[in-house]
Amino acid sequence: MLSVKAPSDLLRRLRARFDETGYTIDGVRERLGDVAASALAREELVPALRATKDVDPLAALIRLWWLGVPVSTAAVDLPLAELVQFGLLVKVGDAVQASVHLQPWETGGYLVSDRKVRPGDPAVRRDHVVGAGGASANLAQLVSRRPVSRALDLGTGCGVQVLHLAGRADHIVATDVNRRALDLARLSWGLSGIEGVDVRKGSMFEPVDGERFDLIVSNPPFVISPAARLTYRETGHRADDFCRELVRLAPAHLNPGGHCQLLANWLHVKGEDWQDRVGSWLAETGCDGWAVQRDAQDPAEYVELWLRDAAEQGTPVYRDRYDEWLAWFEAQNVTGIGFGWITLHASGTLDPVVRVEELPQQVELPVGDYLPDILDGITTAHRLTDDDLLAAALHLTEGVLEERVGVPGAEDPTRIVLRQTRGLRRATSVGTVEAALAGVCDGDLRLGPLLAAIGDILGEESLTPGGLRSLIAEGYFRLPILD
Structure with missing residues (x-):
């Protein structure tokens, strides 16, 4: 069983070994090459296994921590006994296998999560902690780059947004409803050399009741489904009410001039303009608001995406869950599901501005670099x-x-x-x-x-x-x- 109290000295030595071996974003990309890296994005391991078949020190780390396959103890130059003792590795005959997914991240830090779920793997545990992916990177590119005093990462998961906030925020509070997520996030921060994060367990804004922040970021469990089966993606709220409630409550926790930036899903309902739906969420806040739809899927596409996410394709339950989910959408007259960004700005104005738009094209990254210009243009044109x-x-x-x-x-x-x-x-x-x-x-x-x-x-x-x-x-x- 994984121990959450791996000593800081062990984490420092592990990080030093990663640096020496080149187990970094650039090092992994260079070693795997474009073909294997693209295949991994599709959860196909064979090209990456071929690229690392000569098990040198870097290949051993890639196989162990990223690909999740057993590696001979003779090929791994790590403090194996300690890593096994604290549950990061398990013995498999004369080999070791990682019990977690440990990946380098674009900030130069590292992220610890549960192992990736691939077709044929056992069912995902309810408190599964998903690693960083496209949505995490999307939010990190959106968030304002300005320095702040107090920042809140609501629903921190494996801790990825804290890696981006470190150095920009004097004080960071990170929350999650999942105790296991907070445990793994602490390992992420320890490996990344980040100290002093204020960690709190709880749902929504309960852990920070009465507190205010200059910046709130959240990649929340926004998936819209008939049942809350997986903590990292679903809440059990009706339809898209969870994202609406998150938007509604956020302003009470913003300092004057503060920003809240989050990812969200929203429904497209027959006979209703989705822009009016999302715009009404923002209009309730009293803040300046900007919502952007980056993608929209029909109900079948959406269900398939999230059943794949849990590696349920090809399982006995796949067809029944697919049918149940589609029937649930049909009962609510859902024609599509939108995904995008929401930004709130506590400008203090008595005449808040709300803009809702669709931007399917590629944009210049990071958006956070020029976010103030975007918001300034929107409010200037109105006022x-x-x-x-x-x-x-x-x-x-x-x-x-x-x-x-x-x-x-x-x-x-x-x-x-x-x-x-x-x-x-x-x-x-x-x-x-x-x-x-x-x-x-x-x-x-x-x-x-x-x-x-x-x-x-x-x-x-x-x-x-x-x-x-x-x-x-x-x-x-x-x-x-x-x-």
Whole structure:
């Protein structure tokens, strides 16, 4: 049985051995190569096993900790007796096998979780602790990079977000409803040299009742299902009520100016606009809010994804659980399930702004580097009066290009598109007035005279300030106010 009290000295020696051997993100990628790494992303081990068949010290660590296969004790240069004593390894004849998945992470630290579940493995235990994957990396790329005094990682799991918060937050509180998750997270932080994390067990915001933070991050158990079978992904709340409740409660735990950033699922229901559904969540908070749908799946795709996640394909229960889940969605008139980001900002305004949009395209990472510009554009477009806009010196945002589409030889294009090559990489169709404005605004001239001049030259009705608001909110233009 795994001991959660592995001494810090053992963890330091283990980390030192990883560093010496090259068991790092770059070291593993280089050793495996592109083909094996891509296969591993699909949970296929054979290419990685072939790439590590010559069991040198690095290959032994990859096989042991990442692939989870037995490795001869003669090939492993580690303090085996201690690792077995504290439950990180188990003896298998003249070999050892890891009882956990231990992976290097992009921060330079390490993460400890339960072993990956692959087809043919035993059923997942209810308190299974999942490792870091695409969702964890997604949230880490979204979170604001500004330094903060107090940060909360709600639902820390194996502790991945703390690895990203360390160095940016003076004090970090990490919570989880799963005691096993907190135990493994402590090992993650110990291996990564992170000290002083305030660890608390409990659901939702119960462990931090009455406390406030400058930053709250959460990759919560957002999966929408008819039953709460696995703690790391499901809560038992009805439909998508858990994510809604998380959003509703978060503002009471934000300091003035603080941010809450989380991942969520939401339902697409027949006869209802999903944007109205999610927008209503944000509107209840009194905070400025930005919600982004990054992907949407039909109910069958969604069920298949999460049954694969638990390695239930090909098992006797697969068909029955698939059918039960689809029937549950059908009873609620669900047509799809959205996945995305939610950001709240406790701006203190009496006129909060809510924006809900879909961004399926690739975006520049990390989003956290330019998150303040995104939120500033959204709120500026909403709050500035028409007079303020006309008095502002507009300038085109860096990286915006113009594309013209038309019949060859035609005098005028049939379509003009402004496209962002940086940031969120949006693209939008515009008229000739907006295109002309984009071509001349450089931050020196006020918007009012520019619009009037463009209208005279083109012989078209001048663009109103209101017509520019969406382009400002979407980051095509910036509006520094002149004195």
